[in-house]
Amino acid sequence: MSTTLESPPQVSAGAGARQLVVALAGNPNAGKTSLFNALTGLRQKVANYPGVTVERKEGLWALEAEQAPARLVDLPGLYSLDAASIDEEIARDIITGRMAEVPAPDVVVAVVDATNLERNLYLVTQLIEAGSPLVVALSMVDLAERSKLEIDAEQLSTSLGVPVVPVTAKSRRGLEELARAVLEAVGSQPPCALWRLSPKAEAEVRRLYAAGAASREGALRDLYSDELPEEAELREAVESARARLSSSDPQWWQEPLTARYRWIEGVTAGAVRGAKDTRPNSTERIDRFVTHRFFGPVLLLLVMTVVFQAIFSWATLPMDLIDRAFGALGEVVRTQMPAGLLTDLVVDGVIAGVGGVLVFLPQILLLFFFIALLEDSGYMSRAAFLVDRLMRGVGLHGKAFMPLLSSFACAIPGIMATRTIENPKDRLATILIAPFMSCSARLPVYTLMIAAFFTDVRLLGFIPVGVVLMLSMYLLGIVVAIVVAWILKHTILKAPPPPLVLELPPYRVPNFLNVLHTMKNRSWMFVKRAGTVILTISILLWALMTFPRSVVKPVPDAQEGAAVQAMRETGVEGKGEPAPSTAKGEGDTSDESLQLEQSYAGRLGQVIEPAIAPLGFDWKMGIGLVSSFAARETIVSTLSIVYNVGKDAGADSPSLIEAVRNAKRPDGSPAWTPLVAVSMMVFFVLACQCMSTVAVVRRETNSWRWPLFMVAYMLVVAYVASFVTYQGGKLLGLG
Amino acid sequence: MSLAYAAPGHVAELLKRAEGRTPAAVSLDALAAGTHARVAAVRGSGAVARRLMEMGVVPGAPVRVIKAAPLGDPLEVRVRNYHLALRRSEAQTVSVVMSDE
Helix, strand or coil: CHHHCCHHHHHHHHHHHCCCEEEEEECCCCCHHHHHHHHHCCCEEEEECCCCCCEEEEEEECCCCCCCCEEEEECCCCCCCCCCCHHHHHHHHHHCCCCCCCCCCCEEEEEEEHHHHHHHHHHHHHHHHHCCCEEEEEECHHHHHHCCCEECHHHHHHHHCCCEEECECCCCECHHHHHHHHHHHCCCCCCCCCCCCCHHHHHHHHHHHHCCCCCHHHHHHHHHCCCCCCCHHHHHHHHHHHHHHHHHCCCHHHHHHHHHHHHHHHHHHHHEECCCCCCCCHHHHHHHHHCCCCHHHHHHHHHHHHHHHHHHHHCHHHHHHHHHHHHHHHHHHHHHCCCCHHHHHHHHHHHHHHHHHHCCHHHHHHHHHHHHHHHHHCHHHHHHHHHHHHHHHHCCCHHHHHHHHHCCCCHHHHHHHHHHCCCHHHHHHHHHHHHHCCCHHHHHHHHHHHHHHCCCCEECCCEEHHHHHHHHHHHHHHHHHHHHHHHHHHCCCCCCCCCCEEEECCCCCCCHHHHHHHHHHHHHHHHHHHHHHHHHHHHHHHHHHHCCCCCCCCCCHHHCCCCCCCCCCCCCCCCCCCCCCCCCCCCCCCHHHHHHHHCHHHHHHHHCHHHHHHHCCCHHHHHHHHHCCCCCCHHHHHHHHHCCCCCCCCCCCHHHHHHHHHCECCCCCECCCHHHHHHHHHHHHHCCCCHHHHHHHHHHHCCCHHHHHHHHHHHHHHHHHHHHHHHHHHHCCCC | CHHHHCCHHHHHHHHHHHCCCCCCEEEHHHCCCCCEEEEEEECCCHHHHHHHHHCCCCCCCEEEEEEECCCCCCEEEEECCEEEEECHHHHCCEEEEECCC
16 A cells, blocks of 8 residues: 555556456455456356356456546355366456466456455465465455444555455445556556465474475465376376375365464454344344244245246246237338248248347346346345255255246246356256246146147036146156256266355345346347357248248239248237138138148158157157147147147137147048047157247256257157157047 | 363364263264354265365354254254355264353
């Protein structure tokens, strides 16, 4: 701090020459996000580090007036630099300048929670060792004051050897001082580590330094990190030093950790005053209820019900609106453009595809609104605490609960929500089983099947079979997910049960700016990255159902444009679209129907018929299966076309239900039986018929390997289950 | 109380010699809720033990079990003035001595 007077001119020169890079580091829950938002405002962007799914957040921070703003890199929240997780590895690489996309930071700002000083300072000791100029931003000072904790920032700064600036992001207190401290720290002598090991270990460190280690810090790293140095002579020295240390103490590796904390205890003892009160604070009082043996689970169920309700039903209104808007847009374009292939491509491929992407936005926004709210308030870790025992039974982390639950509404936001799970294998296992949760897109399929074959059928005279079936489908998905998770965790994703060392942060009033930022960032990432894939597949599927053009029956000009529109969601009414050719007479095949039969998709349906016959499906259902890869509910509109009842019939349309009931095989027997319907439902529970899910898994895992694996294994599971259902049913005489 | 001021390595050494004989040393998962204690040693190795220590569970640190989750596992403990959830299997690797704080 004493260098204030000499440094400014020099600093301004440096700052003018090139953009300063400042990295923001800190523990999770230390108030880092709030500070980042307060420093950068809306000038921030989110991307991914190449090859990994760790989010990369950057913003511009106006350090001083009339100067180019600095580049502020928000590091992932971390407890340590020892690279136990990808997050920590990336943070370490950025700080040490090993990350290609980000130049080595000129200054690192460490956010330190004043109410949780000792643990937060652990990261600071490591940042000091890393050797970049460092500034500590002391956050939550208002909360510390309220709990009668007095922190002497001057004293803390002296003991740490690093400038300390108290800040409060919400009231923007201390932000200017922080900027000044950062400018002063540019190019200054980096702090050096002041803690010491036992004499024996220090002697080994000195010996390694003599043997060629770059510095004391380098020697420490060589001695205590998992890796060995490359150079042979030094490697040998490290190995023998480790052998000497471990012979006298098997837990020798703990020494730096203990030493850092011992030093921290000394630092805080001098700088913190006020009663270290041991009486229960407000968080503990809230937790008496929130993690209570009985009320805890009840509250969790309540919270989950609200979240589920929101994505399941509140989102339907805006989703319908988006759907209708794109449907209407398609109609307008169709009437304005000359009828023909190009129009079809624009309307059925592009517009339907874009609509198919944007239709997920309400659910994603709502889910991330709740997730951000629950994370920011501190409830999310309590939820993980409550369900961890249950999830561990399956080999999953407590944090997998929320994503899986969300997947009952839609797997897309659910899979995006798995980012809170740190361990990549646990996260992957969660992603791979999420699509088994019966999402809302399966409902139209269930509805149609139940309406056609199980209305008014009752079990024991009073239980509607439809309800039982619906419930069974949900249960089937859950059971299969549990089994698959268990298998995955014991084979390709083999790993010990994920450890749970989870901070239960103090309850805090959520910061709505943070919540809004999370919602905005997630939605934008979905639209940008998953959206392009969804759009591509959408156009591809359109082409499959449109080509080759129907030639058998000359088509009247006016009908030329009315090609298959199976991509369209079922809720859309095709307003003002007279369809004279969709008469429902037996054997009177419409143009749409004919076109579909002769298209590649139709031929594919016929080609796969031998394969799906053992499941009880004929080739018309095969077309439905092919087209439903766009989205599950598409099978309803596809069946409507196949059965000539007009493509816009809904799942509860009487004519479609009638057509399904009356559909015949070539030999005159009914195509559908109750058993076929159940087999179809089972197939829909288990198969991954959702290009959006595939796209989002591709995006979240950064490779095509896992989404393709997911499609393949789910298809196998679905096939086997449907096979067992149909053939088993026939053996029991239910066919 | 005097233990807290001894060098933590020394505490561990004492405990190692006294293991099985002194009733004061128990593993963290056996500690009754509400009892104040200090960490004597982290016996595990590997990533989980390291993570526990990074989170402040090092010899000498004050620790108190708050409660167990409704299904009996994991545990909630208070360490260095914050709250930490850890499984019983991980708590077993931490030995503690009672303190009268």
